[in-house]
Amino acid sequence: MKFSIYFVAALSLIFGVSVQANPTFADLAVLLAKGQFKEHVSVDASLEECVAFLNQQGVCFSLFDLMDPARRVTKEDFSRVIGQSRLLFLGEADVVDGCIKKPAVAITWVDYCLLNDVGFSELWVRFLRRMEKGSLLEVDQFFGGG
Amino acid sequence: MRKSIVYSTVVIFLLSWMSVSTVLAQSLMPATIADQGSDKVGQEVKAAVEAGYRSTKNKNDVKKQITDIMNEAVKNGNVENLKATIIGAMEAGGADNLDLCIAAINDSQADETYPDIVKNLMASVKAMILANKGSGKKDQGGGKDQGGGAGHNLLDDGGTNIDDGDLPGTPT
Numbered sequence: 001m002k003f004s005i006y007f008v009a010a011l012s013l014i015f016g017v018s019v020q021a022n023p024t025f026a027d028l029a030v031l032l033a034k035g036q037f038k039e040h041v042s043v044d045a046s047l048e049e050c051v052a053f054l055n056q057q058g059v060c061f062s063l064f065d066l067m068d069p070a071r072r073v074t075k076e077d078f079s080r081v082i083g084q085s086r087l088l089f090l091g092e093a094d095v096v097d098g099c100i101k102k103p104a105v106a107i108t109w110v111d112y113c114l115l116n117d118v119g120f121s122e123l124w125v126r127f128l129r130r131m132e133k134g135s136l137l138e139v140d141q142f143f144g145g146g
Numbered sequence: 147m148r149k150s151i152v153y154s155t156v157v158i159f160l161l162s163w164m165s166v167s168t169v170l171a172q173s174l175m176p177a178t179i180a181d182q183g184s185d186k187v188g189q190e191v192k193a194a195v196e197a198g199y200r201s202t203k204n205k206n207d208v209k210k211q212i213t214d215i216m217n218e219a220v221k222n223g224n225v226e227n228l229k230a231t232i233i234g235a236m237e238a239g240g241a242d243n244l245d246l247c248i249a250a251i252n253d254s255q256a257d258e259t260y261p262d263i264v265k266n267l268m269a270s271v272k273a274m275i276l277a278n279k280g281s282g283k284k285d286q287g288g289g290k291d292q293g294g295g296a297g298h299n300l301l302d303d304g305g306t307n308i309d310d311g312d313l314p315g316t317p318t
Binding site for chain 1: 189234237266270271273
């Protein structure tokens, strides 16, 4: 019995963050724009302004992803935008069809982040932790909930 | 026959009807889009409507094409596919053809059958498309010193401790 309790408690600690969080692309866009790009995006910017800024830079967000609040950001999605942001900051962004291209040296964006010590896993956990608190005000306002 | 195959076939038919290039039509074989979810449907609708815009100068033809696609999406009964269809059609025309696309959707049965979904989604997509069009300038103001922020930075854990290795910000 005790073992079961400890087992469940351990599982909760390990998976608790990802189970409770609902990471949407809209939230990610706002966090990224107002966080990593805060020097360029106004603190008062709306969701659509954040998305427009990021898309303009090549950190692309699809309308199909953004318009579906049930669609969750995966680790691969997250690593892509973080990787694209890094390339942008380094001045190494190669934009193809409006999106910053993944460097050929890495097979996936997760690989790219790991190979370049982006500290991606920590960012991912922080993102999920933030999402545990619920959607951002900008997102709620856009979809009429705020 | 599965509904998605029927739906995809109709998209292909409409694509051909608009006399688009054979190469493009061949690249949109039903097998490639069947059962691949609403994303695929949306992408195919986007491609079809884009081809429509390219193939004719008569915008009314494209408008009718969009209305027909919407009606098929309603018949199909899959709300997710319908949403993807709306997004794909609106994105295909961009900001310059927003009014035409909205009118086409309003002419379809989608607006009657799912009024709230259609109205809300169209408003959201329109806002996104217009914002994308209007974002001509890189610097939207602000400058380096914008104050403490609202815990938006992913490198900021939301706490005010300056010794914890992150970028201390305002707790949320």
